[in-house]
Amino acid sequence: MSTHVSHLDALEAESVFIIREVAAEFERPVLLYSGGKDSIVMLHLAEKAFWPAKVPFPVMHVDTGHNFPEVIEYRDRRVSEIGVRLVVASVQESIDAGRVTEEKGPKASRNRLQTVTLLDNIERHRFDAVFGGGRRDEEKARAKERVYSFRDEFGQWDPKNQRPELWQLYNGRHRKGEHIRVFPLSNWTEMDVWMYIARERIEVPSIYYAHPRSVFKRDGMWLAVTPFVTVLAGESVEERVVRFRTVGDASCTGAVESPAATIEAIIEEVSASRLTERGATRADDRISEAGMEDRKKEGYF
Amino acid sequence: MELLRFATAGSVDDGKSTLIGRMLLDAKQIFEDQLEAVERTSRDRGFDYVNLALLTDGLRAEREQGITIDVAYRYFTTPKRKFIIADTPGHVQYTRNMVTGASTADLALILIDARKGMLEQSRRHSVIASLLRVGHLVVCINKMDLVDYDQDTYDRIKADFVDFAAKLEFADLTFIPISALNGDNVTDRSAKMPWYSGPTLLWHLENVYVGSDRNLIDARFPVQYVVRPMSNDHHDYRGYAGTVAGGIFRPGDEVQVLPAGFTTTVVGIDFAGRQMSEAYPPQSVTVRLAHDIDISRGDMICRPNNTPTASQDLEAMICWFDERPMSPKTTYAIKHTSRSARCQVKELRYRLDVNTLSRDESAKHLGMNEIGRVTIRTTVPLFFDEYRRNRTTGSFILIDEASNNTVGAGMILGG
Numbered sequence A: 001m002s003t004h005v006s007h008l009d010a011l012e013a014e015s016v017f018i019i020r021e022v023a024a025e026f027e028r029p030v031l032l033y034s035g036g037k038d039s040i041v042m043l044h045l046a047e048k049a050f051w052p053a054k055v056p057f058p059v060m061h062v063d064t065g066h067n068f069p070e071v072i073e074y075r076d077r078r079v080s081e082i083g084v085r086l087v088v089a090s091v092q093e094s095i096d097a098g099r100v101t102e103e104k105g106p107k108a109s110r111n112r113l114q115t116v117t118l119l120d121n122i123e124r125h126r127f128d129a130v131f132g133g134g135r136r137d138e139e140k141a142r143a144k145e146r147v148y149s150f151r152d153e154f155g156q157w158d159p160k161n162q163r164p165e166l167w168q169l170y171n172g173r174h175r176k177g178e179h180i181r182v183f184p185l186s187n188w189t190e191m192d193v194w195m196y197i198a199r200e201r202i203e204v205p206s207i208y209y210a211h212p213r214s215v216f217k218r219d220g221m222w223l224a225v226t227p228f229v230t231v232l233a234g235e236s237v238e239e240r241v242v243r244f245r246t247v248g249d250a251s252c253t254g255a256v257e258s259p260a261a262t263i264e265a266i267i268e269e270v271s272a273s274r275l276t277e278r279g280a281t282r283a284d285d286r287i288s289e290a291g292m293e294d295r296k297k298e299g300y301f
Numbered sequence B: 001m002e003l004l005r006f007a008t009a010g011s012v013d014d015g016k017s018t019l020i021g022r023m024l025l026d027a028k029q030i031f032e033d034q035l036e037a038v039e040r041t042s043r044d045r046g047f048d049y050v051n052l053a054l055l056t057d058g059l060r061a062e063r064e065q066g067i068t069i070d071v072a073y074r075y076f077t078t079p080k081r082k083f084i085i086a087d088t089p090g091h092v093q094y095t096r097n098m099v100t101g102a103s104t105a106d107l108a109l110i111l112i113d114a115r116k117g118m119l120e121q122s123r124r125h126s127v128i129a130s131l132l133r134v135g136h137l138v139v140c141i142n143k144m145d146l147v148d149y150d151q152d153t154y155d156r157i158k159a160d161f162v163d164f165a166a167k168l169e170f171a172d173l174t175f176i177p178i179s180a181l182n183g184d185n186v187t188d189r190s191a192k193m194p195w196y197s198g199p200t201l202l203w204h205l206e207n208v209y210v211g212s213d214r215n216l217i218d219a220r221f222p223v224q225y226v227v228r229p230m231s232n233d234h235h236d237y238r239g240y241a242g243t244v245a246g247g248i249f250r251p252g253d254e255v256q257v258l259p260a261g262f263t264t265t266v267v268g269i270d271f272a273g274r275q276m277s278e279a280y281p282p283q284s285v286t287v288r289l290a291h292d293i294d295i296s297r298g299d300m301i302c303r304p305n306n307t308p309t310a311s312q313d314l315e316a317m318i319c320w321f322d323e324r325p326m327s328p329k330t331t332y333a334i335k336h337t338s339r340s341a342r343c344q345v346k347e348l349r350y351r352l353d354v355n356t357l358s359r360d361e362s363a364k365h366l367g368m369n370e371i372g373r374v375t376i377r378t379t380v381p382l383f384f385d386e387y388r389r390n391r392t393t394g395s396f397i398l399i400d401e402a403s404n405n406t407v408g409a410g411m412i413l414g415g
Helices: A007-025 A037-050 A069-082 A091-096 A114-124 A190-200 A263-272 A277-281 A291-298 B016-026 B032-044 B052-056 B060-065 B094-103 B120-131 B151-165 B201-207
Strands: A029-032 A059-063 A086-090 A129-131 A148-151 A179-182 A211-218 A221-224 A238-244 A255-257 B002-009 B072-077 B081-088 B107-113 B136-142 B172-177 B220-222 B225-227 B239-243 B254-258 B263-271 B284-289 B300-302 B309-320 B331-336 B339-352 B371-384 B395-399 B406-414
Touching (some): A007 A129, A007 B225, A029 A037, A037 A069, A037 A190, A059 A091, A190 A263, A221 A238, A221 A255, B002 B016, B002 B120, B016 B072, B016 B081, B094 B406, B136 B151, B151 B172, B172 B201, B371 B406
Parallel strands (some): A029 A059, A029 A129, B002 B107, B136 B172
Antiparallel strands (some): A148 A179, A238 A255, B072 B081, B239 B284, B309 B371, B309 B406, B331 B339, B331 B395, B339 B371, B395 B406
């Protein structure tokens, strides 16, 4: 008899524990679901946690309107297969309602606007726990975030005043109007996520795999030609074989040149990569040294 | 591949951040964009070398003040193991941070500056690691390059530490002479210290045996969530979801359920559609029982001939985190396994000086970052073991009912 526990089994068990704890202690949890690999793994873990019962909370997509169609198709199909309710929180609606003002110019992004849409929808639906797919290995401000991250009535994160978090004893107490962001994948790395996707044979949207696409180079990154971006003078559109390492707003998520067409090839590529996934593919994270910290304090994912 | 969680402790100048930066760099876990950012910042601040310590800076206030404020978690992988480092700062809120980092650690790594030898904080960190039952302690005697890689210096510090550690409890104590700056004995063996025949730090971290630290004897299953699908396919399914906190459960086992006290049999252990032949820590599973009885979150499944203590009274060491001191006769919320209740601290028996291990029995309260022994009475019985026997069923947190903050962490000594 062996009681050996592999690192993926240990991570899975920890995440399942966290997800069940939230379902037991909160009244209205919601899981943020974008169709990106981290949220896919999170929803897969939630399915496993409650089997044979259904996932006992809805999922929410904060939708900038700048989507890759492959991802939306995947999202809708999975949600109906699993039988969970999907809440779409629309940034366009926030713009139309005058809650936010769209950035101007050819490099405008709706990334930062998502925070208002997210917080408005948390309030509207009275969600008290919000699962996010954030990982501590992603970015240095995230390295200090708790698994249960307390947010005040304005949705703000106060990094200097976090609750101590010991053992597996999570403190989810909060007042009305406040909420807890919960990060079940805190201890996973990008590599763990891909290894788990491979082990569990989880389907991911096709744009994660190598495919030919019309792209152009901006700020050292390949951006896809979509209706949401304007190709500027001096930028030339080329046909390249690319894949996406992260899935986000189509106007600011870069593709990487890659021949990786299978999960095994992706794992090999990730292990040899010399750039972090955010450094390689997220224009929004390059704003400043403290870009993520500032956005997180405001209530970003 | 296995997981090893370790906590690092050290002060501002003993090279902890440099050591972590070195391990991440040697394990090729530092990416080009991260290294470029650190090189740029090193230049901007006028360093004439790449300051690896900058790799572990997190928040803006930390960069501005050149200090570390909070526990940071870092990750690296070698072909043998995945490591999670709880990087705990040495000065601001040191006790709170060290206790937090140590609570989930299998191993603690303590750094000592070879020029300075054992300091008050080396003792303090060791005491906290011992209190939190981190079984494995690695003492890195750092900056050996600055003492000409001198064996006598190393031997003297080691002897001092062994003397001190005799009063503490560690399953294993390892000493390694290193230079984090130059990489001596971190990943590669140092040619400068032929007198040292032990392992490098990384070899030790990859090979130290931690499998026996789990309790596989006393079967403990705190019920976390009741799974009742009430669907057509699984109309009568009723399962108790949770994470095994101790021992090994198998279908067919006779079990007792607390607080009700009745006994029944495990008919199945499920996880996501898979029937398991056994379940052990730290697996998260769903247990089905032969009798359809009323069991809810906070109940404990165990074996009839091996039950935890069920009591409203307990003795514990607690570490206090709040600015408002802990005073006896105050009521707090308590969370212990999946059970939440209220409690009152009845008595503060003594306050422990973590530098000298002396006990102050005249203490009337515990201030922030202080540790003491208390007696507690809870509103409902808890099902607990001594912390030294089981870290999961032996630990609890105290929550202030007004602010909702986590104000204390407790390690149970007995009922």
